[in-house]
Amino acid sequence: MRYSKQRKEILEIIKTTNSHPTADWIYERVRTQIPNISLGTVYRNLRQLVDNDLIHARTVNGMVHYDGNLGDHQHFYCTDCGILYDLDLSLEDFVSEITENLGHVIHECDLQFNGICNSCQQEQ
Amino acid sequence: MRYSKQRKEILEIIKTTNSHPTADWIYERVRTQIPNISLGTVYRNLRQLVDNDLIHARTVNGMVHYDGNLGDHQHFYCTDCGILYDLDLSLEDFVSEITENLGHVIHECDLQFNGICNSCQQEQ
DNA sequence: CAAGATAATAGTAATGATTACTATTATTTA
DNA sequence: TAAATAATAGTAATCATTACTATTATCTTG
Numbered sequence: 001m002r003y004s005k006q007r008k009e010i011l012e013i014i015k016t017t018n019s020h021p022t023a024d025w026i027y028e029r030v031r032t033q034i035p036n037i038s039l040g041t042v043y044r045n046l047r048q049l050v051d052n053d054l055i056h057a058r059t060v061n062g063m064v065h066y067d068g069n070l071g072d073h074q075h076f077y078c079t080d081c082g083i084l085y086d087l088d089l090s091l092e093d094f095v096s097e098i099t100e101n102l103g104h105v106i107h108e109c110d111l112q113f114n115g116i117c118n119s120c121q122q123e124q
Numbered sequence: 125m126r127y128s129k130q131r132k133e134i135l136e137i138i139k140t141t142n143s144h145p146t147a148d149w150i151y152e153r154v155r156t157q158i159p160n161i162s163l164g165t166v167y168r169n170l171r172q173l174v175d176n177d178l179i180h181a182r183t184v185n186g187m188v189h190y191d192g193n194l195g196d197h198q199h200f201y202c203t204d205c206g207i208l209y210d211l212d213l214s215l216e217d218f219v220s221e222i223t224e225n226l227g228h229v230i231h232e233c234d235l236q237f238n239g240i241c242n243s244c245q246q247e248q
Numbered sequence: 249c250a251a252g253a254t255a256a257t258a259g260t261a262a263t264g265a266t267t268a269c270t271a272t273t274a275t276t277t278a
Numbered sequence: 279t280a281a282a283t284a285a286t287a288g289t290a291a292t293c294a295t296t297a298c299t300a301t302t303a304t305c306t307t308g
Contacts (some may be wrong), residue, residue, distance in 0.1 A: 002255055002304050023294080038258045043295060045256090059183045060236075062266090063294085078241035085241065103242035110236040112184075117202035117209065118227035126275050126284055147265080162287045167266060169285090186295090187265085 001052060009033055010045045011068075014055050020065040020084045060084060076104055125176060133157055134169045135192075138179050144189040144208040184208060200228055 009030050014021065021029070027042045046066060049055045056067040060077055065084060076085040076098060085104075089097050098104050133154050138145065145153070151166045170190060173179045180191040184201055189208060198211040200222060211222065222228050 004256055004303070006257075036258070038260090040259080040296075041257060047296095048256095058234075059186055062183055062186075062188065064186065074235045074237070076237045076239070076241065078244055079238050080240050080244040083241060087237075098237060103245070104237070104239055105245065106237050106239040108238040110182075110234075110238060111198045112234040113198070113200045113211075113222060113228070113230050114203050114232040114234060115200070115228055115230040116204050117200065117207060120202055120204040121227070121229065128274070128285055130286075160287070162289090164267075164288080165286060171267095172285095 001048065006030070006034060006037055006041050007045050007048070010042060011049060011054060014049075014066050015068040018069065018086065020058065020060075020067050022063050022065055026066065058084075076102070078104070079107065125172065130154070130158060130161055130165050131169050131172070134166060135173060135178060138173075138190050139192040142193065142210060144182065144184075144191050146187050146189055150190065182208075200226070202228070203231065 010026060013026055013029050023039075023043055023046055026046070027037075027039050030037055030042065046055070046057070050057045050066075053070070056070065058065050058067060058075070061082075069086065071088075074087040074089055074094065076087050077083075078085070087094070087098065095106070098106060134150060137150055137153050147163075147167055147170055150170070151161075151163050154161055154166065170179070170181070174181045174190075177194070180194060182189050182191060182199070185206075193210065195212075198218070200209040200211050201207075202209070209228075211218070219230070222230060
């Protein structure tokens with residue numbers, strides 16, 4: 001992977017933003033620095049950066065949000081204002097942390113494990 | 125909300141399918157019963173059914189999957205074959221249940237809480 | 249350091265899932 | 279049973295994302 005100034009700028013924006021921006025938001029932002037950058041370049045780089053594990057992608061409400069924080073952490077999504085908050089919690093007491101300490105009201109809990117299932121392992 | 129034969133058939137399909145189908149899969153399936161049903165009708169009904177909490181929607185890999193199982197449960201997504209398995213686990217011992225009993229290998233854990241955040245509550 | 253190899257780019261066209269629109273049809277309820 | 283209106287089929291439009299192509303920038307190696 002080569003490092004063009006477009007790629008450097010896109011990575012820099014994601015790394016210094018903790019609001020989990022979308023591709024379009026990143027495009028508008030990077031255009032202030034590189035006015036004639038192509039939207040396709042933004043998408044190509046986002047995919048490249050995710051594939052190389054330099055950033056993470058997360059789909060919320062059908063839109064992909066990018067996250068430069070690679071540390072193991074969870075999220076709280078406000079269904080009213082749409083902000084996706086970072087959470088840094090131990091599994092034992094996350095619920096009380098969210099409701100009592102942070103004051104958010106939980107309506108849904110969205111837990112999913114990704115990996116290779118039993119039957120796919122048999123085939124290898 | 126009225127109950128047309130299209131709506132009844134779509135709901136029936138989702139309720140009797142545990143493979144978390146997509147809109148397009150449901151469209152192909154319902155067409156065997158109602159050949160001239162419109163794809164728009166399928167989407168309109170899926171939204172309606174989700175809004176009325178008769179089914180749940182879940183986005184995986186940028187595609188919306190529908191779930192007729194309204195009970196509190198978690199999921200395991202195989203990144204190889206793409207099957208989204210149902211899990212019914214207590215939070216304490218879910219990881220050992222998945223790896224030891226079910227034999228799946230976990231690569232990622234995707235945990236998100238949805239609700240109303242502290243600052244949105246202040247505004248009300 | 250120069251030059252060839254090739255990865256990345258800008259710009260544009262295409263795709264694919266989903267939504268909007270409109271005239272017509274079906275369901276409801278009084 | 280008939281008026282009120284929700285839902286439909288069919289089609290066009292939208293919106294995020296991807297594909298394509300000729301050109302440009304980056305990397306590597308002699």
